[in-house]
Structure formats: structure tokens, C-alpha cells
Amino acid sequence: MSALVLGIAGSGGRMGRALVEAIAMAPDLRLGLALEQADSPFIGRDPGDWLGAPLGIAITSDVQAGLERCAVLIDFTRPQATLDHLAACVQHRRGMVIGTTGFSAAEKAQIQEASQEIPIVCAPNMSVGVTVALALLERATQWLPADYDLEITEAHHRHKVDAPSGTALRMGEVVAKARGWNLPEVAVYGRQGTTGPRPSRTIGFATVRGGDVVGDHTVSFMGEGERLEITHRASNRATFAQGAVRAARFVVDQPAGFYDMRSVLGL
Numbered sequence: 001m002s003a004l005v006l007g008i009a010g011s012g013g014r015m016g017r018a019l020v021e022a023i024a025m026a027p028d029l030r031l032g033l034a035l036e037q038a039d040s041p042f043i044g045r046d047p048g049d050w051l052g053a054p055l056g057i058a059i060t061s062d063v064q065a066g067l068e069r070c071a072v073l074i075d076f077t078r079p080q081a082t083l084d085h086l087a088a089c090v091q092h093r094r095g096m097v098i099g100t101t102g103f104s105a106a107e108k109a110q111i112q113e114a115s116q117e118i119p120i121v122c123a124p125n126m127s128v129g130v131t132v133a134l135a136l137l138e139r140a141t142q143w144l145p146a147d148y149d150l151e152i153t154e155a156h157h158r159h160k161v162d163a164p165s166g167t168a169l170r171m172g173e174v175v176a177k178a179r180g181w182n183l184p185e186v187a188v189y190g191r192q193g194t195t196g197p198r199p200s201r202t203i204g205f206a207t208v209r210g211g212d213v214v215g216d217h218t219v220s221f222m223g224e225g226e227r228l229e230i231t232h233r234a235s236n237r238a239t240f241a242q243g244a245v246r247a248a249r250f251v252v253d254q255p256a257g258f259y260d261m262r263s264v265l266g267l
Ligand SMILES: NC(=O)C1=CN([C@@H]2O[C@H](COP(=O)(O)OP(=O)(O)OC[C@H]3O[C@@H](n4cnc5c(N)ncnc54)[C@H](OP(=O)(O)O)[C@@H]3O)[C@@H](O)[C@H]2O)C=CC1
Pocket: 009, 010, 011, 012, 013, 014, 015, 016, 035, 036, 037, 040, 076, 077, 078, 080, 081, 098, 099, 100, 101, 102, 123, 124, 125, 126, 127, 166, 240
């Protein structure tokens, strides 16, 4: 059986390195393309160097030539870079796994539109635990009394550039939908000063940034006399990388369409 050849956009980043390791360790996968920005100090280096296991390719910024060599591109970069790579994947008819967060509503619509032409797995969190948590959140919101207050807290490392996290926003969308609400109309992103009592039809978000926290998320359902909390804590980035690799194996066999991690995991 020949190996599935994958590409990584953002190969020198935190997630990029975790993905290089996950692909290098998988006997059914081969890394055919490692992308970085043209002015990156990593250009020309072997992406396996930092593992002490060279992979025989050089990091490049040439997405056009590179896509000829791989079946699926996994992208963990920044929104504009992801959209540039998306256009190239549509042009070359390559599947895509998108882990990047921080997209605007218009940018998300561009990804949806592209999924009419190529298969795309797009999820703000590729861990098994968060995928299951999203399903639990839907159920919990339906089962708990409708007057329980909904609050979402997330914590990440000091380098993270978007807030709230993509996962927190996705959790917000899930619980808002289960209540029959539209998240942008009910989200409260932080509080300060004389805020007055909490309006009932709201979902509060709180963001913590510091140190090396990989990613913690808690959704609290808060009633009179009790509180239910659903928490996920990631303790390393391999958990996201393993999910992204599973998504790549899945997406290569799919027709054009937009898929989430629930489809990938068959839940
Ligand atoms: N879905 C999921 O499961 C997860 C999603 N994420 C998301 O993945 C993204 C990346 O996270 P992380 O790896 O920590 O971030 P890093 O900053 O460590 O890595 C981002 C990489 O993308 C590169 N990059 C930035 N801009 C461009 C560009 N215009 N063109 C090409 N490459 C570019 C960076 O290069 P340079 O350093 O030169 O700028 C860097 O190598 C974030 O949006 C994060 O929220 C993170 C973890 C899990």
C-alpha cells in the first residue's frame, strides 16, 4: 500500500511541528510538502531536523509547486494565509484540513463556498475530547432548565493571538443553538464597571492568557443552588495533531463538502 502524501502549512509553528512529528511516526503517511512564509528562517531546512530525523524534503513557500506533490493540505496558520492556501487547493483540486482559528463570518463563508468544490474538514479543535464535549453540551443545554445561566471560560498560552478561542466560540454556538438563540445577538465578551444584574438571554465569555497553557475550556450551566461544569483540558499539542491526521485520512476519500470532527470520528 502506498503512503498517503500530506502537506503542512505553518510547518515551523507550534502545531506545525506537532504535525511533522505525527506524520513522521505514522507508517501510512508521508510528508510531501512543508510550507512557511517566504521570509521565514526555516525556508530550505528539513522539517524533520528538529526531531533529529530528517525527512528528505526542504521547507518552501511555493504552494503551487508543492501541492502537486501531496493529496491533502493541513493548515494551522493565520486566517489570511489559510484563505490563500484554500484558493490554491481549489485550483489544484486538493482536499484540505483547516485548524486555523480567528476567522470572521465573511471568511468562514469563503471556506463554506470552497467546500462546494473540494472536501474540507474545518474544526477549531481537533481533539477527541472537545468533539465529545460539543455533543455533551448540546444535550446538557436541552436537558437543564432554560433559566440556567451559560458562561464560557477559556485559558491559553501567552502566544495566542485570537480571543475568545475558536473552541470557546464553537461551544457558544452549540449552546446558543440548543437554546434557539443566535450567538452574535447574545454573546457578552467580558464585563467591567457597573454592569448591572446579568441579563438572562446572554452567554458570557471570559479569556485567560499566560504561560504555556495548551488549551482549557469550561462551559458552566449555573442555576439557583447548583452549577454543572463541562471542562476539557489539553495537555499537549499531539492530541490536536493526531486529530488533524485522522481528518486528513478521512478527507482524502470524501466528495466535495464541509466536514467537522464529528464526521471524521464517526460520532
Ligand atoms: N484546530 C485545532 O485543533 C487547533 C487550532 N489551533 C490554531 O492553529 C493556528 C496556529 O496555531 P500555532 O501553531 O500555535 O501558531 P504558531 O504561530 O506557532 O504557528 C503559525 C504558523 O503559521 C505561519 N504563518 C503565519 N502567517 C503566515 C502566512 N501569511 N503564510 C504562511 N504561513 C504563515 C507562522 O509563520 P511565522 O512564524 O513566520 O509567522 C507559523 O509557522 C491558530 O489559529 C490556532 O488557534 C491551534 C491548536 C489546535
